Amino acid sequence: MIKSAFFILRLAVAWMLAILLFASLWDELPLLGRLEWPVVIAGMITMALVVAGAVSHLDRVRLIAGRIDKGTLGNRQRRQIEIPFEAGEAFDLLDAAIRELPRIEHVESARDSLQVRAKLGRPSNYGDDLLGRWNPLRWFGTMRNQILATVTPTHDSGSVTLICEPESAAWSDWFLVDDGTNYENAEAITRAISRRVAERRRGEQAAAVQTATEKELTVAKLSLLHAQVEPHFLYNTLASAQLLTRSDPVRADEMLGHLIQYLRHSLPRTEDELSTLGAELERALAYLEILRIRMGPRLAVQIDVPDALRGTPLPPMMLQTLVENAIKHGLEPRTGGGTVWIRARQSDGEVAVTVADDGDGFSTKSSGTGIGLKNVRERLRLVYDNRAALAVVANFPTGVAATITVPAQFEQERRRG
Structure with missing residues (x-):
């Protein structure tokens, strides 16, 4: 109430001083200066309009702001x-x-x-x-x-x-x-x-919810793909081990040891937990050793992964998918088999992991549905936000080379973020 009264008084005083100044000038005019009533009437009307305008302003500000203070009253x-x-x-x-x-x-x-x-x-x-x-x-x-x-x-x-x-x-x-x-x-x-x-x-x-949903869907697709592959792989491995126990117990024991190693590295992880290149390589090697016992001299394996790069963060099962593709679509269709290479190199803050074979290459009879590679690409996009890539090219002179490129320090960056 006091602020409202002070606001009206301030405007009234300012206008009163202006009216008094006008009246003093009016008095100096010849002839007209003798007539005081026009100035009095004009002054009274002006003051009435000023007070009415000030009250209207107060009511409107109170209506808009819900309060009257210096901050709301100011022009x-x-x-x-x-x-x-x-x-x-x-x-x-x-x-x-x-x-x-x-x-x-x-x-x-x-x-x-x-x-x-x-x-x-x-x-x-x-x-x-x-x-x-x-x-x-x-x-x-x-x-x-x-x-x-x-x-x-x-x-x-x-x-x-x-x-x-x-x-x-x-x-x-x-x-x-x-x-x-x-x-x-x-x-x-x-x-x-x-x-x-x-x-x-x-x-x-x-967008974050959509990305999380896409990630869950991609992981589910990848899990489903491996759930479809694992039973056949386990059945064939156990069947081969059973046969070997009768003819070659030493090789049967070796195969079961590799199977245990493979299963140990295949234990499920939490949703966002990354594996390492070293752990994924151990899984892939266990898988390849089992196949080497089954395929014999038809399968050769060459590994070139420096120890310094084995701690590189890598989503689980990606390397395994590339190895399985090399075997299933590259070497198994060939009577003479072939070689699988696994290689890793670091350059400009990135680590490139390549799985190559000298199999049939991009032939119609050995090409699959591409679901595995599609899931790998999608998972790389969701995990690394377009900072990782999968490239699949023809190997020379035959076969296919698939390369995953990921940031070398991604896990540290993610924890800091």
């Missing part, structure tokens, strides 16, 4: 808004929010200096003014507002300084009110920014 509003995006994105978001304001007339945006200036008209909240130009509250300045917004870059966000004010000099605030329009503009821009930030966050969350 000039300032806001400091933190946008959790880098400065360029914050500027684009701010510029779009300002351009969507109602009654916007002119917008100047300078992306290099991260500034936006705008002019916009004031609404006629109570219809047309009956007094028109004779209303003393319209005697100074124009019935327009302006906006100045500046984005200040910070470490990982943009800090917006927003100023909403009348398009008139600051001294006019002693005589004029804006009916809360600049408070409305400042709040509207703040709400628009909050809405756009929330919308962006919802989009990011939806």
Whole structure:
């Protein structure tokens, strides 16, 4: 109540001083200066209109803001808004929010200096003014507002300084009110920014959920693929071991040892846990040793993986998929068998793991459905976010070479992130 009374008193005093100045000038006029009643009547009408306008301003501000204080009553509003995006994105978001304001007339945006200036008209909240130009509250300045917004870059966000004010000099605030329009503009821009930030966050969350769903689907497909392969592999291995126990117990014992090693490395991991190149290589070698006992001299294996690279993080079962493809589609169809190479090299912060064979290559009779390689590519995309790749090319002179390329320090980066 005290603030409202002080606000009305301030406007009334300013106008009273202006009226007294006009009256003193009127008195100096020849002939007209003797007539005092025009000045008295004009002064009384002006004061009545000023008080009525001030009360109207107070009621409107109370209606909009829900409170009356120095911050809400002022014609000039300032806001400091933190946008959790880098400065360029914050500027684009701010510029779009300002351009969507109602009654916007002119917008100047300078992306290099991260500034936006705008002019916009004031609404006629109570219809047309009956007094028109004779209303003393319209005697100074124009019935327009302006906006100045500046984005200040910070470490990982943009800090917006927003100023909403009348398009008139600051001294006019002693005589004029804006009916809360600049408070409305400042709040509207703040709400628009909050809405756009929330919308962006919802989009990011939806993308994250979709990515997680895709990842779960890819892992499920990969698990299903291996669930289909494992029983046949286990059945054939155990059947071969059973036959060998009668003719060659030593080789049967060796085969079962490799099977145990293979199964030990095939234990399920948690959803996001990565394996290592060394662990995946042990699984693949156990698998290949079992096949070497079954295929005999038809299968040769060559390994060239430096010890320094065996700790490289690698999603489980990827190397195994490439080895199984080399055997199933490359060497098993050939009567004479062939060789499987597993090689790893590091270059420019990346580790390339290659599985190659000298089998039938991209022949129609040995080509599969491609589901295994498709799942590997999709899993690499989901785990490494386009920082890893799978390349499948023809080997020289025959066969196929499949290479997985992954970041060397991915696990450390993921933990820091």
